[in-house]
Amino acid sequence: MAVSISRRRSKPYRKQEAKQSYFHFSAIYNFLSRISVALFLLILIYLWCSFSTIITGNIVHVCFSSSRKLHSLYCLSAGTHPSFEIPTSTNNHSFLAPRIFEGSNATEPVKFSVGSNLVTSNNGRYDEEVANAVKVVEEHLQVHRSWRSNRTNAESCSGEGIYVYDLPSKFNKDLVGQCSKMIPWQDFCSYLSNDGFGKAIIANNKFGKGWYQTHQYSLELIFHSRILKHPCRVYNENEAKIFYVPFYGGLDVLRWHFKNVSNDVKDGLSLELVNWLQRQRPWKRNEGKDHVLVLGKISWDFRRTNNSESPWGTSLLELEKMQNPIKILIERQPWHANDIGVPHPTYFHPSSDNDIISWQLKIIRSNRKSFVSFAGAARSDAEDSIRRILIDQCSSNGRCKFLNCSSAKCNEAESIIDVFVESEFCLQPPGDSPTRKSVFDSLISGCIPVLFDPFTAYYQYPWHLPEDHDKYSVFIDKKEVKEKNLNVVERLSNVSSRERENMRRYIVYELLPGLVYADHNALLYKFQDAFAITINNLLLRGTRLAT
Template identity: 60%
Template sequence: MAISVSKKNTRATKKVEERRDSCRGFFNSLLCRVIFRVPAVILLFVLIFLWSSSATIISGNMVHVCVSSRKLNNLYCLSAGAQPNFEISLPAVRNSSTSTEAMPGAINRETKETVQPVAVVKNAFDDARDDEVAIAMKSVEEQLEMQRSWISHSNNQNCDERGIFVYDLPPKFNKDLISQCNDMIPWTDFCRYFTNDAMGEPIPKLGKNWYQTHQYSLEPIFHSRVLKHPCRVYNENEAKLFYVPFYGGLDILRWHFKNATDDVKDALALELMKWLQQQRPWLKNSGKDHVFVLGKISWDFRRYRGSKWGNQFLELDQMQNPIKILIERQPWHPYDVGVPHPTSFHPHSDDDIVSWQQRIIGSRRKHLTSFAGATRPELPDNIRTLLIDQCNSAGEGKCHFLDCRSGQCAGPETVIELFTESEFCLQPPGDSPTRKSLFDSLVAGCIPVLFDPFTAYYQYPWHLPEDRSKFSVFVDQEEVRQRKVNVVERLMKVPVQEREDIRSYIVYELLP
């Protein structure tokens, strides 16, 4: 898939919570303390696709990036460009440090310094808090509406001698990080996940298209794919998009559970910025036509003052212009682009897709619902314990709980088999709002039950439909927390025909 996105030219200063408190801090810090009107200036195009080949197309001044998208030979495209009447206008904040002068061959931009950031002050009273949350949600929804407006379904497949330039970075920014795979996390050997172009080792039990793919493998997967992109160019003067293959997620992952100083955690990203500032394409357009793909969540790159978790990569002034593609975006940064976690399913052909569709659409769903996960006792507001209690007390065939504390979820085989046997799959937030398991359930044809809109609805506007009822069931986590609803009983009331309609949409519309 491809994306076009407008840019902002100022540094974001919102705080983020430590990862272990990210769900709770996410709402307290962001929704109630500091909400900014997110600025933007003009548009930029960007390529995005994780698991299939793609092609860049340019017609007139418009740039399209198209992918086969598993749609059985049909291309799926998104566009951006510099047409006179093609622009996305949003107010920009003051103190922009980036020039908006039009560059030859670059996307034209115009900065309007008309709106200052408006912070929402936390109020102790519930009604004030509700107002703040409403303002925050409205801001996010406006962003999503804007982002969806960038989608194009053009079928043009001509690159027109312009395309994607991939930087050949010094190996310390990517390859050397891969070589540290056996020491990335103390209790895990990551090396087996980086074979087969980072898809991991094959899983014969599930079939030829299944691999041990780690949820943090997005960076090398994307890098491998874009190197083979048909519109990749080797002359920077022919490029409309510049991809920086920095494995920032692997960089910060190696420091998560070690006693490293902030200077150590920030060092490699700062070195990268110095390197980029010596490159002519970066200087030419201040990074506005550059894209980074990061295989960790946004909060890991936005360490706030007083915290020891993560680094400051996405808070750097230089990083406010480029597009950042992540498995979980910061909802108030329009240039944080959310993309699905990598799954273990990597089909090689249309026939592989059709074969899997036939298998899961005809699968015997012997469980009404299931939950694969573990409790989060360190997060008192998390609803997992309540869901597990409801599941375990539901009775035979109603709900199956797979306890991931026992190691049963270490490989995808057990989880995928459970999901293919379940009508619904519970997807509560974990350490952060998003879950790889959401996409595992979709691949298995299991209808996801979501409890937090930030798990999917506010994350993936290019991958999931605006109408959430087409592919999911939503139960407000606050109702669960207050014991106002028994989730299993509610799911029992969903008509069989409605279940079949949702599953058909997932299998035949989303999965391709």
């Protein structure tokens, strides 16, 4: 049995729920009348303490099961579901979050949507400010793109060193050691094995070499393992251009998600990290500007503020001392210049150029039996979700294949990749946050992603996806789907077979190698994987910073 609920609730609604809960518990009490009142109250207290961090504030967040696997577990990231409210004033870190609404008298955030040259807000007075806010996001991305390096894997590391801090084990290894009790109903250790790759897919594997049951939150372990073996790694801090901080902040967040602890406890390790870094000479020399953290969850999980109604996550990235370093994340906060998005880990980790070439040939020749597919579950509880509409459209159309992820079908790599390899288009609506691991699963399968929100990819991955998003994706504004009852399958029918073929060839031959994280001991000569692209660009930035 598996239940996963992530909802925003008003206070009256919560009162109604509380009233309903009272009647439920009364019935249970009558049924268990032979049990002593004291024992019954002890049971209630235990249940409340166990789940009070899950049902809190304006968010009801329940996730429990005896057998649920966490391969695409939305409930682990739902608590900080962002509403994309544009900041209407500077915060304490104004040097990184420029004033967007200069001269505005606004005191409330402005909700907005962007798509197909359309910028709208919930108040016409702020349309110009909204457009300016989007402009700021795009300017940040242009800065990030300016760090794109032409470096190849074979080039020397002369003058470009990477120093890896030897952090106390409580910041990384000890967190991995808590894997068996990290999630109350699931042993998480299998997902953290093989330095973050998870278990290898060997039996009956029809995909080829290099496939694993990789969890979407494994980025920290993957980067750490790879960077320890990087040819540009130096052991003398004076030879370094960038300083890598191997803090497993995502695992730190994850271990508190379902425990009844205070915010001080949740923030404890983050504060210890800052104190430790401030004592290091390289940090003092440049105030952390040449330091890099890789965090394996979405940015919102590290941005809990003091005035937040939800206790979800930590405040790591809201700390003043954490504003200067570069943060590598699977989902960036669009208005923070030093947040940089990189691809979610997929299931494919090639060991050689030949592994990549073999997979490219396989998927370019694949028989695309389904015109459209959607792998996901409904979000009927989310006001802005279009998933139920897409599911209804897909289920009623013979050209669309729906893989229902409310069951266990989406827990295994084979189920997802099988569908995507045989599909022309893959629908990718936002889930609990704008980005989706599924976008990258579809891309490495040669399936053209159909996006409904520009924040799902266009404002996220400047180093790994091109600025011209028409080369690899189709955009359909979610407002059209929701308000105009647009039929997505019919709209996609307007894309010619030649256009589809051109997009697929670009995805397979130009993008795919740079979207996968190669094996920890991989020898790639023809291609740069997602890790190599990230490190090379960071080294270029570090070199420029030092000059």
